[in-house]
Amino acid sequence: MYSFEPTEEQQMLIEAVGKYAVNDLRSAAHEAEESRELQKKLVSKGWELGLLQASVPESYGGFGERSAVTGVLALEVLAFGDLAGTLAVLTPSLFATPLLLVGSEEQKLSYLPNVIEKDWSPYTSALMEYVFDFDPNALKTTATLKGDDYILNGEKAFVPFANDAEEILVYANLDGMTQGFIVDKNTAGLTVGDEREKLMSLNALPLYRVTLENVKVPVSNRLGGASGHDFELILASMRVATAATAVGVANAAFEYARDYAKEREVFGVKVAQKQAIAFMLAEMRTEIEAIRLLTWEAAWKLDTAKEDAYIEAYLACTGAADMAMMVTDRAVQILGGHGYIREHPVEMWMRNGRGFAMFTGLAIV
Amino acid sequence: MPIEFEAPKPITQAQFMLKTVGEEMIRPKSRYYDEHEHEIPWDYIEFMHAAMKAVGGSSLAPHENGSKKDKEEKEKYPPIGYQLIAAQIESLAWGDLGFYHCLPGGGLGAAAVYAAGTPEQKGKFLARFNGEKPTFAAMCITEAGAGSDNSAIRTRAVLDEMTNEWVLNGEKIFVTGGDKSFTEYEKLGKGYIVVWATIDPSAGRAGMRAFVVEGGTPGVKITKLEHKLGIRCSDTAAISLVDARVPFDNILGSATVEKTTKGFKGAMATFDATRPLVAASGVGVARAALEFLKEKLAENGVQIRYGLPRQKLTSVERDVIDMEIMLKSAWLMVLKAVWMADNQKSNALEASMSKVKAGEVTTKITQKVVEILGPLGYSREFLAEKWFRDAKITDIYEGTGQINRLVVARQILGYSGSELR
Numbered sequence: 097m098y099s100f101e102p103t104e105e106q107q108m109l110i111e112a113v114g115k116y117a118v119n120d121l122r123s124a125a126h127e128a129e130e131s132r133e134l135q136k137k138l139v140s141k142g143w144e145l146g147l148l149q150a151s152v153p154e155s156y157g158g159f160g161e162r163s164a165v166t167g168v169l170a171l172e173v174l175a176f177g178d179l180a181g182t183l184a185v186l187t188p189s190l191f192a193t194p195l196l197l198v199g200s201e202e203q204k205l206s207y208l209p210n211v212i213e214k215d216w217s218p219y220t221s222a223l224m225e226y227v228f229d230f231d232p233n234a235l236k237t238t239a240t241l242k243g244d245d246y247i248l249n250g251e252k253a254f255v256p257f258a259n260d261a262e263e264i265l266v267y268a269n270l271d272g273m274t275q276g277f278i279v280d281k282n283t284a285g286l287t288v289g290d291e292r293e294k295l296m297s298l299n300a301l302p303l304y305r306v307t308l309e310n311v312k313v314p315v316s317n318r319l320g321g322a323s324g325h326d327f328e329l330i331l332a333s334m335r336v337a338t339a340a341t342a343v344g345v346a347n348a349a350f351e352y353a354r355d356y357a358k359e360r361e362v363f364g365v366k367v368a369q370k371q372a373i374a375f376m377l378a379e380m381r382t383e384i385e386a387i388r389l390l391t392w393e394a395a396w397k398l399d400t401a402k403e404d405a406y407i408e409a410y411l412a413c414t415g416a417a418d419m420a421m422m423v424t425d426r427a428v429q430i431l432g433g434h435g436y437i438r439e440h441p442v443e444m445w446m447r448n449g450r451g452f453a454m455f456t457g458l459a460i461v
Numbered sequence: 462m463p464i465e466f467e468a469p470k471p472i473t474q475a476q477f478m479l480k481t482v483g484e485e486m487i488r489p490k491s492r493y494y495d496e497h498e499h500e501i502p503w504d505y506i507e508f509m510h511a512a513m514k515a516v517g518g519s520s521l522a523p524h525e526n527g528s529k530k531d532k533e534e535k536e537k538y539p540p541i542g543y544q545l546i547a548a549q550i551e552s553l554a555w556g557d558l559g560f561y562h563c564l565p566g567g568g569l570g571a572a573a574v575y576a577a578g579t580p581e582q583k584g585k586f587l588a589r590f591n592g593e594k595p596t597f598a599a600m601c602i603t604e605a606g607a608g609s610d611n612s613a614i615r616t617r618a619v620l621d622e623m624t625n626e627w628v629l630n631g632e633k634i635f636v637t638g639g640d641k642s643f644t645e646y647e648k649l650g651k652g653y654i655v656v657w658a659t660i661d662p663s664a665g666r667a668g669m670r671a672f673v674v675e676g677g678t679p680g681v682k683i684t685k686l687e688h689k690l691g692i693r694c695s696d697t698a699a700i701s702l703v704d705a706r707v708p709f710d711n712i713l714g715s716a717t718v719e720k721t722t723k724g725f726k727g728a729m730a731t732f733d734a735t736r737p738l739v740a741a742s743g744v745g746v747a748r749a750a751l752e753f754l755k756e757k758l759a760e761n762g763v764q765i766r767y768g769l770p771r772q773k774l775t776s777v778e779r780d781v782i783d784m785e786i787m788l789k790s791a792w793l794m795v796l797k798a799v800w801m802a803d804n805q806k807s808n809a810l811e812a813s814m815s816k817v818k819a820g821e822v823t824t825k826i827t828q829k830v831v832e833i834l835g836p837l838g839y840s841r842e843f844l845a846e847k848w849f850r851d852a853k854i855t856d857i858y859e860g861t862g863q864i865n866r867l868v869v870a871r872q873i874l875g876y877s878g879s880e881l882r
Contacts, residue, residue: 097469098544099462100797106463165464229772331768358874369881374870375863381873382814385797386790393466393793400467407767408789414771415786453771 100389106169113145113170117177122348125178128300129444132292134184142174142185143216151189152196157209162196164333164395167461168340172388175344179448180300182341183458187256191219191265193460194276194330200321203278207263221265221276222252222306223334223457232267232274232331232456237308239268239275246270246277246318248285248311254295256458258288258304265319266308267327274327276319285311297447330460332398332406335413337459339391342416342452343384349427349445350380356431356440373430380423387412387419395461417453424449462539466793469541472548479549482509483556488844491557494694495847499686501641502563502694503648510565510595543734543799547741551792554745558851561742562695566590568638570598570655572735573671577713586673589650596650599642601633601700602657608635609864611657612666616702618658620709620716627672627712629658629680629705637858639698640686645677652676656702661718668718673711680705691850736812736859737798740819743855744792747819747826750848751784754830757837780829787822794818813860813868820856820865827852 102110120138128134147170152158174182192211195203211219225236237250248268258264258281266279279286289305319325354377357368367373394412397405424446428435435442468476486505494502553561567574567590574586589596607613616631633656636642642652653675661668674681685699709716755765758777765781766774774782794815801808827849831838838845856862871881 097462097465097467097539097541098796098800099465099539100800101462101464103463229770231770231773233768354873368874369876371867371870371881374874374876374881375866377873378817378866378869382794382817382869385811385814386787386794386818389793389797390786390790392464393789396464396466410768411782411786411789414782415790418783 100392102169106166109147109150109166110169110173113147114173114176116142116145117174117182121174121177121181125181125300125444126438126441128178128180129297130299130438132299134181134300134302138181139184140216142181143188145185147174148186148189148192149212152192152208152212156196156204157212162193164336164398164461165392168336168391168395171337171340171459171461172344172347175341176348177344178300179341179345180298182344183256183298183301185216186459188216188219189460190221190256190458191263193333194221194265194319195278197329197333198320198325202316202321203319207278210262218257218261219263220255220257220261221267221457222255222258223267224252224254224454226251226253226305230454233327235267235269235274237266237268239270239277239313241270241315244315245312246315248277248279248308248313250308252306252308254293254303254458255288255306256304257302258306259292259302261288264306266306266311268308270324273324274331275324276327276330277313278317278319279308279311279313283311283313285309295451297444297451328406329398331456332394332409334456334460335409336391336395336398337461338452338456339387339394339409339412339416340461341455341459342420342449343388343391345445345448345452346380346384346387346420346423349424349442349449350377350384352440352442352445353377353380353427353430356434367430376426376430380426383419384423387416390415398461413452413456420449420452468548469538469544471541472545475545475549476552479552479556482512483552487553487556487560491560491844491847492841494557494559495691496693498688498693499696500694501646501696502560505560506563506565506595507648513566514591540803543737543802544796547738547795547799550738551741551745551748551795554742555749556745557694558742558746558848558854559692559694561745562637562692563641565595565597565649567598568642569600569735570642570653570673573600573655573713574598574673576734577671582673582710582713586653589652592650594648594650597638597641597652599636599638599652599654599698600657601636601639601654603635604632605634609861612669614657614659614669615662616656616658617662618660618670618672618712620660621706624706625709626706627709629656629672629674629702629707631656631658631702632684633700633702635687635858636698636700638696639700640683640696643674643676643681643698643700644683654681654700655713660712660716664718670716671713672707673713674702674705674707678705678707690853691847692854732860733807733809733812734802736816736865737795737802737808739855739859740791740795740798740815743819743823743852744788744795746848746852746855747784747788747791747823750827750830750845750852751781751788753843753845753848754833755781757834777833780833784822784826784829787826791815791819791822810869810872813865813872816860817862817865817869820862823852823855 149158150160151162239246261281264279266277287307293303360367391412394408427442428446618627656672656674659668680703682701683698684701687697798808798811798815831849
């Protein structure tokens, strides 16, 4: 059957997450972006919503079951509040969700309860690298088997909370295959950059460069155990998450521009009463809906292990990047000069908007 | 029901069957009827009528007054009537958009009766599509001076109280299937056209009504069959009405004019139901074109490397991937709109958005496919150039892309027609 209706449970979750997103994340977003600081309290409060906890079974310290669809619904609403805050709150899932998806039983038992049962703590992962044509399936960082260890070499970019991370899930190229390795932050050869990365947006999210120089990782810390794992499932789950956050940010920009256009007077009418503006808004809303549904379907295909789930996740993510850029750009355009001023959030959303083409690796469902 | 995208069995079955029809029966004749405009594909019409009768549904209008067994089934399964129709239309249009319009049944005419008719009218005007012979119905709205602005309609209906008949006068154009619905062909059952007219020109929209005019009614004449850019096997008629008399009971909606536009809006609700269906037909054409492109690329050893960053893709790969995003998301928007209709959720916004999106992606995809295929796309040896021509109508009829943007904009802004003109 086709159905486009979240379950009652999901509806309740959306409402709870939505309140936090608007009342907490959104109201703190401007200050956080300007000061490059995210209040710990804010992140903890988001963590207490239990999004990750609810996707982990009881046997590993959680109280639920992972559903990509639920994850997508939650991310849409969270990112509607603020993207940097969203990514911060869910950083631990970058470590926990891949373990849950493809980790060995031993790895799940030894790490997941630590992540899940505590307060928010900086477990993270390192996928991205500093090249223009970054390709998650062709990493420059290498892993080589030497005796009972893998030796990791390379440089990782945009690693959230790397400075005080407890464990980092590092992705590296093992014989042409992308594989994850659980690396303790204090392992010799792993260096976290002194300075935080400075990007066009996400100022509130502490991101770091991480270098690996002959970092020794025991075979047992290869994600999935000695025989490794399927990376495509992880990547698709990241892409769907990226698409969902793009939908959230685009929706925020759309609603803000719509409300502004209904207030702003020009030539004796509201600017929204001009077709030039009204049509822009209609197209923004239409494109958001298009990508939103594609993302939902991709997530559903992941949940039901459909053959073309990975392709659809890729399509959703690719489409989301274009959609978010178009929508956020137009939001600034509709506000005109005011859109360019940092007092209004649309310029920040526009900076967010360009990022979705490269944010894969910063969120996962 | 949680969020789900599994096509129900009746839909996958219909898709499978109609794919065969498309491949075996429609595609081989596509070019012929494109080049022989106004010839009627009788074999196809008769085959489809017989086939639809055999599977128990001879019209694309949702069924009314189902049997007891149907009702029991309905309680067990959520309704999928419009979803099934959308899937059928998409599949048929994949075969050929013009042929889809030659599918016997009530089409937009029956949809108007279904949306605005009384139970008696539904009984009288919907049953005929299950008859012995294939039967058509059509909708006449557009006039030379009234297209998207259909409140500007000048066709007049006056009640003759002596005979209790409506007397209709006016000129209608762009009537899809008007010839097959009105002209009395031996091979067809008696059809009808649904004519929009005003019963009170001073009342504007409040005075607009639709009238069922039976095929062959004296005073009504097909004055012209248009020559078109595409969908050439679908007839597009101009119809004149000179003192055409129809029974009093053939008016859809109330015969009295109230000061509100409720009657007009009610009739406009027809479009909430039919817009996603027209969108579905566009998606079918776009899918045909994109599949053909991928087939030709594969024949020439061009693989689409899904999953690569854009920086590593060729221009052709990027185009194909972008087109797949457009096509899939447009189809999902259609599905959501018809799913809402099936579940009695108000879908004015979603219906118009699906039409905006489908109209746009259908024209874009077919245009891009011809471009990428180069001489193979431009040549009449293949059908890509025909799909390019067929596609354009999907962004025009049943509300142009611009009118649908206006509808979407009014919805999202909460504006009336006078606030956002």
